[in-house]
Amino acid sequence: MRNQQDQRSYLTMCGRYTLSVTQRPELNALGLQTADRFNIAPGSSVLTRDEQGEHRMMPWDFSPPWAKKPMHLSNARSETLREKPAFRRTQRCVLLADGWYEWQRVEGKKRPWYHHIEGELLYFAGLYNDTSGCAIVTRSALDTVAPIHHRQPVLLEARGVEHWLQGHDLFASAVTHRVQCHEVSTRVNRPSEDDIGLTLPVSASIPESPPGNEDLFQ
Template identity: 40%
Template sequence: MCGRIANTLPRDAMAGLFDAKPANRLPEVPNYNICPTTDIAVVFGNETGRNLVSMRWGFLPHWYKAMNDGPLLINARAETIAEKPAFRAACRTRRCLIPVTGFYEWKKDAEGKRWPHYFSGEGPLALAGIWQDWQQEGEVTRSCAIVTTSANDTMAPVHHRMPVIISEADWPLWLGEAGHGAARLMGPAPEGVLLRRAVHPRVNSNRASGSELIEPFDAP
């Protein structure tokens, strides 16, 4: 799964990188400890072009009566996304990109203690996502989930799943700008895309903040 991300990209830089029109209200950056149910920056396309907007991280199916009416859907498995009632329409017509500078995953030691690791790239990463508008009492909440797939060799020693990472050349296809065939993009990232390092367990707290969260740490 992917349950914690970091984004240090300035809003103007994100808009320029994705050639997207930025919304007036976007999440504050930098944020080294972004947790589910908070708002994150997301790129999606429509008839006017690409847009950089804020969305709730935690996909809300249209049948939910309240935000906590069912499981917290922060991830969507690539292998079943086209079949799951919550995701199948979104994966066809409402795909998005989620800009991050990195994400965290935890590895258990022999005693069951979880040690965090930080995964990043040579530059910003674009994670595959899907989104949905959820309406309650006339108010609309735009929500999203990160698409995950099986781990590559870099990720596998820490966790068996990883987010789908979309290369810049494939952004148009994932966003639906370049026709059909986005399903082929939902595999593990090629080796060499990700860098991995152990980081301090202070990131285990969802209240932790600051750049020290991504500093290397000598885990046992």
């Protein structure tokens, strides 16, 4: 029971996100992610940039090398990043995105919201190791994000990406203050759903689905 509690303490927030590449020639030309993705879930192979400046696909599924069983961590709290044994001696990366989903708890129900900056490319601070995959670093939510969920990904400015990859802790940037969000269909609860309609403002014409185990950004 103690091990389960310790593992849960490593979990943080961001549980689903998006990345479109077909309208971004510089990403499309990489030939790594070949289709737009509108419901990227933990365990997926995701587009990243490592500390060498190389773009590569990694599993969004982190476990420390010493773990006897996979821990399947998707997030890492910035506040305790250097304290938790699971995240010591890790390598750094950024995950490329253009939006993410968060679930707001209202009267016992979970309402999904899409967070974005009008389609701009976003850089999530991340950690990885070559024996498993990567995790998104998170922090306390700010501004318009906070009423939806108490956690958010650590967003990096383009000019801060190299500093993060070189080992500097950058847990706050002006990027967060530009984030917009709107409620979307609960279809996003199903990882099998993957279309641009998931990012659109909620409409009565869009079929809904029951809540699932999507609240991973803690």
